[in-house]
Amino acid sequence: IHYSHKHKDKYKDKEHKHKDHKKDKEREKSKHGSRYWMGMKSLDGKVKKEKENGFASPPHMKIEPEEDFYHSPKLAKSLKRERDDDNDLDFKPKKIKTENDKKAKKRKQEDEFLFLFLWEEERYTDGVKWKFLEHKGPVFAPPYEPLPSNVKFYYDGKPMKLSPEAEEVATFFSKMLDHEYTTKDIFRKNFFKDWRKEMTSEEKAKITDLKKCNFTEMSEYFKGLSEARKAMTKEQKLKIKEENERLLQEYGFCIMDNHRERIANFRIEPPGLFRGRGDHPKMGMLKRRIRPQDIIINCSKNSKHPEPPPGTKWKEVRHDNKVTWLVSWTENIQGSIKYIMLNPSSRIKGEKDWQKYETARRLKKCVDRIRAQYREDWKSKEMRVRQRAVAIYFIDKLALRAGNEKEEGETADTVGCCSLRVEHIKLYPENEGQEYVVEFDFLGKDSIRYYNKVPVEKRVFKNLQLFMENKEPDDDLFDRLNTSVLNKHLQELMDGLSAKVFRTYNASITLQQQLKELTNEDENIPAKILAPPKTFEKSMQNLQAKIDAKRDQLANAKRDLKAAKADAKGLRDDKSKKTVETKRKAVQRIEEQLMKLEVQATDREENKQIALGTSKLNYLDPRISVAWCKKWGIPIEKIYNKTQREKFAWAIDMAEKDFEF
DNA sequence: AGCACGGACTCAGAAAACTTACA
DNA sequence: GTGTAAGTTTTCTGAGTCCGTGC
Numbered sequence: 001i002h003y004s005h006k007h008k009d010k011y012k013d014k015e016h017k018h019k020d021h022k023k024d025k026e027r028e029k030s031k032h033g034s035r036y037w038m039g040m041k042s043l044d045g046k047v048k049k050e051k052e053n054g055f056a057s058p059p060h061m062k063i064e065p066e067e068d069f070y071h072s073p074k075l076a077k078s079l080k081r082e083r084d085d086d087n088d089l090d091f092k093p094k095k096i097k098t099e100n101d102k103k104a105k106k107r108k109q110e111d112e113f114l115f116l117f118l119w120e121e122e123r124y125t126d127g128v129k130w131k132f133l134e135h136k137g138p139v140f141a142p143p144y145e146p147l148p149s150n151v152k153f154y155y156d157g158k159p160m161k162l163s164p165e166a167e168e169v170a171t172f173f174s175k176m177l178d179h180e181y182t183t184k185d186i187f188r189k190n191f192f193k194d195w196r197k198e199m200t201s202e203e204k205a206k207i208t209d210l211k212k213c214n215f216t217e218m219s220e221y222f223k224g225l226s227e228a229r230k231a232m233t234k235e236q237k238l239k240i241k242e243e244n245e246r247l248l249q250e251y252g253f254c255i256m257d258n259h260r261e262r263i264a265n266f267r268i269e270p271p272g273l274f275r276g277r278g279d280h281p282k283m284g285m286l287k288r289r290i291r292p293q294d295i296i297i298n299c300s301k302n303s304k305h306p307e308p309p310p311g312t313k314w315k316e317v318r319h320d321n322k323v324t325w326l327v328s329w330t331e332n333i334q335g336s337i338k339y340i341m342l343n344p345s346s347r348i349k350g351e352k353d354w355q356k357y358e359t360a361r362r363l364k365k366c367v368d369r370i371r372a373q374y375r376e377d378w379k380s381k382e383m384r385v386r387q388r389a390v391a392i393y394f395i396d397k398l399a400l401r402a403g404n405e406k407e408e409g410e411t412a413d414t415v416g417c418c419s420l421r422v423e424h425i426k427l428y429p430e431n432e433g434q435e436y437v438v439e440f441d442f443l444g445k446d447s448i449r450y451y452n453k454v455p456v457e458k459r460v461f462k463n464l465q466l467f468m469e470n471k472e473p474d475d476d477l478f479d480r481l482n483t484s485v486l487n488k489h490l491q492e493l494m495d496g497l498s499a500k501v502f503r504t505y506n507a508s509i510t511l512q513q514q515l516k517e518l519t520n521e522d523e524n525i526p527a528k529i530l531a532p533p534k535t536f537e538k539s540m541q542n543l544q545a546k547i548d549a550k551r552d553q554l555a556n557a558k559r560d561l562k563a564a565k566a567d568a569k570g571l572r573d574d575k576s577k578k579t580v581e582t583k584r585k586a587v588q589r590i591e592e593q594l595m596k597l598e599v600q601a602t603d604r605e606e607n608k609q610i611a612l613g614t615s616k617l618n619y620l621d622p623r624i625s626v627a628w629c630k631k632w633g634i635p636i637e638k639i640y641n642k643t644q645r646e647k648f649a650w651a652i653d654m655a656e657k658d659f660e661f
Numbered sequence: 662a663g664c665a666c667g668g669a670c671t672c673a674g675a676a677a678a679c680t681t682a683c684a
Numbered sequence: 685g686t687g688t689a690a691g692t693t694t695t696c697t698g699a700g701t702c703c704g705t706g707c
Contacts, residue, residue, distance in 0.1 A: 264695095265695080265696070265697080267695095267696090269696075269697065274698090275675090275697095275698085276698070276699090277673090277674075277675090277698065277699070280698095323668090323669065323670090324669080324670080325669075325670090328668095328669095331697095333698095334698095335667095336667090336668090336698095337667085337668065337669080338697085339668095339669075339670080341669090341670080349671095352670085352671085353671095356671090401700070401701080402700085402701060402702080403700095403701095404700075404701065404702085406699095406700095411699080412699090414699085414700090416700080416701090444700095445672080445673070445699060445700055446672095446673055446674060446698080446699060446700085447699095448673090448674085483701075483702075484663095484664085484702080484703085487701090487702065487703085498701075498703095499701080499702090500671085500672090500700095500701060500702085617672085617673095618671075618672055618673085619672095641692080641693070642693085643693070643694070
C-alpha cells in the first residue's frame, strides 16, 4: 500500500518491508473497483481539485453512474495529514484478489489493522466528522391546497365552510378515517384539542363535538384523487417520475469531503396527525408544518450555503464539523430534534457501521472473561452488583435492550432490561419439567410484545426472588440499576462496550457458527440455507396482512353501522331498521373472524419469530455473509439487494473468503 | 459526585411504491 | 396479453441507545 504521507509510510514500511510495490500498484490500477476505505474510486476528472482546501464546490459535478456504488470516501484525505497535496494516485490502495496468495492473506489482515489505525487516529484526535460539507438544504412539504368548493364538511348535518387553517387540519383527519386510530378515544381527544387551536373564534364556538363532525365527503374526495393518480396515463406517470428524479438530483445529494454522497431524507416531514406506536398518549396531536424559520442549516463556512425560499430566513446557519447532520429542526410533539443525515451508503455511515462490528469483534475476545465475571457477581454482597450482574446476563443471554427510563405520560409504556418491573416477570421453581423458569411478558421497543419462558441458573433465580421481595407489581425489578450505571460498568470491562454490543456480537457470532454448521461441501448450498427463514417470515407477514385487512374491514363495517343507525333515526322506517340489523350482524361476524386470526398469530409467535430483515441490516456483520459467498461461489446479489449492497460496500470490498468474525 | 437533560446517532415497523408472478 | 395479486424494495419517521454537559 502506498502512502505518500510520511507517517503512514513509516507505519507501512514497518509492516510491509518486503512488498513488491510496483506490482501491487499495477494490479490495483487494472482492477475495476477499489478498496472502499481508501476510497480511491475518486472523482478524479470530475471534481476539479481546487487546491488547498481542495473542497471548493465543483460547479459541474457529474453524476456517478448508479451501478457503481463505490462513492468512495477518501478517508486518508479526511484524516489530518499535512497538505503536501501529492496526487491521489499515491493513495491508491491495493485490491487484493489473488486467491492462492498467502501474502495476500497476510496483507489483508494488516490492511484491517491499518484501517483500524486510521480510524482511531481520526476518531480520537478531535471528533471532527468532515472538513467540507455543501448541500442544497431541505425540500419543504408542498403548501396546503384548499378543497374545491363542492367538497364540504358537515357539522351537525349542516354544511360548513372552514377557514383554510381549520380545513387543513380537518383533511388530515379525513384522510385517516379508514384507520383504526380514528376510533381511539385518546386519538380523537388529542386531535380535537389541537384542531380547535387552529379554528377561528367563530368556528371554535360552533364546533364543540367531534362526533357531530362529518368528514366523509372530504374522505371520498381524497380517495378519488388517489384513484385518479393510479389511473393516470403512462406519460403522466413518467412526468412525475422525472420531476422526482430532478428533485433527487438537486437536493438528494451533498458534497462531503470530495465525495458526492446520497442524503437519506432530504424532504421535510409534512404536517399531519401524530401516529405513535402502541398506546401512545400523544396520538392524534397535530404535527405542525415546518417552515424555513424553524430550520438550522449545518455546512462548511467555505461552502455555498443553501438559500431559504424567497422571502424567508433560516433559523440559523452553523458550521459544526463535529456532527454529521446537514439540517435540523425541533419537532413539536415531543420537543425532540429531527435531522437530515446521509444515506447508509455514505462514507460517514459506513465507517461507523464498520466500527460497530469491530467493537463486537473485540467483545468476542473477552466475552468469556466478562461472562465469568458476571456469574461471579451473582454472589456479591452488594445488591447493586448482583442486580447489575443479572441484568447483564439477561442482555447477553436474551438479547434484551438496555432499557432507558422514559418520562411517564410522554410515551407509550414500554420497557427494556433496566426498566423491567416486577409485573413483567413470573418465577416458576418448576415448570413443564424444567427447573427455575422465568417467564417474561412485556412490551419492548415499538410496543412489540416480548414473551419468553426460559430456564435460568439457580443463582439467577434466587436473586430474582430476592429482587422482588416486598415489592409492588409496578416497582422496578432492578431498583439499584439504570442504563448509565450499567454502561459505565461495561465500559470498564472493555473499551467501547455498552449493552447493545451484546446484540451485535451474539447475532453475528451465531450467524457465523450456523453458516459453518449448515453449509457442507456436497450440497447445493443456497436453497437449504436461504429458504426456510424466508418462507417462515413470509407466512408470518401474510398472516399479519390478513389481520390488518380484517381490522380495516371491521372499521368500515362499524362506520357503516353507525351511518345506518343515523339514517334509521331520521327516517324511522322498517327498511332502514333492517339495514341496521344486517350491519350489526356484519360487524359481529368480522369481529369473530379477526379474533380467530389473532389467535393464529399468537400461536405462531410461540414459535419465536425473528425479524430477519432487521438483524440482517443492523446486527449481522456483513463480512460474514460476504466471506461465505466468496467461499462458496455464491453471487452476492443472492444475499443482498441493491440498497444493501450499497450500504455494505465496505464489507463486500474488504472481506475475503477466509474472514473470521 | 451524581444526576437530569439534551443532543446525536442507530434501529424499527408501517406504509407507499414498485416489480414480478399468476389467473 | 392483461389485469390483479403477491412479493420486494424504498421511504418515512417514530423509538430506542448512549454520551456529554452543566448544575
